[in-house]
Amino acid sequence: MNLLIKSATVVDPASPFNNKVADILIEKGIITKIAKSINEDVKTVEAKGYYLSPGFFDLNCNVGELGLETKEDLQTGTAAAAAGGFTGIALTPNTHPPVHSKAEVEYLLNRAKNNLVDIYPLGAISNKREGKDMAEMFDMFKSGAKAFTDGNRPVQDAGLMERALLYVQNFGAKVISYPEDTSIAGKAKVNEGVVSTMLGMKGIPALAEELMIARDLYLAEDTDSEIHFTTISTEHAVELIREGKRKGLKVTCDVAAHNLILTDEALMGFDSLYKVKPPLRTQKDVDALVAGLKDGTIDAIVSQHTPHEIEFKDVEFEVAEYGIIGLQTAFSLALQVGLPVGLIVEKLAINPRKILNIDVPTVTEGATANLVLFSADGEWEYTRANNRSKSYNSPFIGQNLKGKVLLTCNNKQISKF
Missing domain, CATH: 2.30.40.10 (Urease, subunit C, domain 1)
Structure with a gap:
């Protein structure tokens, strides 16, 4: 090559x-x-x-394999990742069976060999992601899992979270928290506010997210542990983490690209393509998230790529599944926010790898070529034809987007687009 x-x-x-x-x-x-x-x-x-930078890295990516390959498999998931500029993805354990033992970790790593995109399975914190008993985290770590999370199931048991934070200190891994207090969120589907009232739907209060962040910050402080919060979405969540960093806590966080662009007003037509979790919030929250990226409070941007078959999304809003596919659009959405290219590279390529304590590729002589070449001005139309995912649940399909990935390079392989 x-x-x-x-x-x-x-x-x-x-x-x-x-x-x-x-x-x-x-x-x-x-x-x-x-x-x-x-x-x-x-x-x-x-x-x-055009710009050349280290390849992007996604900290929150859902691929159906194991068990849910009709949504996405490793072949289509990594193809979508490469097309979006990603040369590395961290896979959440939201599979069936979940990634809760070394067998699943080793299976995924073996399946992903010789791929342009590097795969990093995230192991579950609890057995079967049930939030009761701690999973075999050390065994998974030895097999290649770099961090642990119950994925889209928040850890409700504070004692379990405390034990996990203490346990991973023994081998240098990290706990990732999806912050939601389910006793407050309940079975609501959208953000609680003016829009939910107009729609006549029960809302998820911002408090559900913020209480969990406050709890886990206290646990991290008490145990002197590192913790990472994924897909934060509210103004006060940003303030809590900003204050935690000011106090010297070992805390990092990320935000989903679509939560930087969309607000809950997109739900006025009851379009289930906009049904995500955490839910789309208000413009005030979006502004706070963007400000948090700019001042360093928010460390990374993620795609939260969540593929679903049509029968799970093209249904009534109440029963539709959460999530959109985002690997091919995350970079474009970051540009649409108005972030400078250098900051986008920091949030999409450099910081995500630092959070997982893996080597950050560099554009220097003698280094392995792990790169993405992109245009910040070029426009492209996202269509069903150029969508590389197996699923099509994105509200951005059919739209013209700014910011085009031209080439990705990694593991002695090149993909051009």
Whole structure:
């Protein structure tokens, strides 16, 4: 795999070529030379006006395998990831069976061998994700799980969460919390507020998320543990985590790309494509999330890619499943928010890997080529034809989006789009 990328603007704070226009020569999967001008008789990509950065990494990705392959399998999931600029994805354990022992971790890693996209299975905190007994976390860690979460099931038992935080300290893993107090959220489907009242639907209060964040921050402080909150969505959640960081707690968090763009007003037509969890909140919450990204309170942006077959989404809003597919649109949505390219690379490529304590690729000579080439200005239409996922549950299909991924490169493989 030899390739010459001409006149790309490098975006990588760890590279001596950061923010500089350069030619990059890749030979056998290694960046062998970076210079102002390189002339080699190899396949060449003209990249003037485009950006080159480390490949993106998704901390919250749902792929149906194991057991739910009709929604998504590893082949289609990684294809969608590569098309969205991702060269690494962390898989939640929301499968059937769940990833709660080393057998599932090893199966996924074996299935993902020789793929352009690196796979990182996240192990369950509790056995069967039931929130009762702790799963075999150390065995899963030894087999390749870097962090532990019950996925879209919040850990309601504070004692279980405390034990998990203490236990993973012994081997340097991390606990990921999906913050929701289910006793407050109940069976509601949308954000509690003006829109839920207009729709005549019971709402999920912001308090359901914020109480769980407050609880887990106290637990992390008491145990002197690291904790990561995934898909925060409210203004006060941002404030709680900001205060936790100010106090010196070992806390990080991420936000789903669609929660940076959409508000609960999108639900006025009862379109189940907009049914997600945490639910779409208010414009005030969206503004706080964007501000949290800019000031460093929020560390990463995730796709929260959640594929579903048509029979689970093209139904009445009340019974439809939560979630949208997001791997191919996360970068475009981050641009739509108005975030600068350098900050997007930090939130999509660099910080997610730091959170999982895995090596961050760099655009330097001698480094393995783990890269994404993208345009911040180019527009593309997201269609059913160019959707790489097995599922189609995205409200953005049929829309023109800004920000186009042109090429991904990793593991001596290249995909061009």
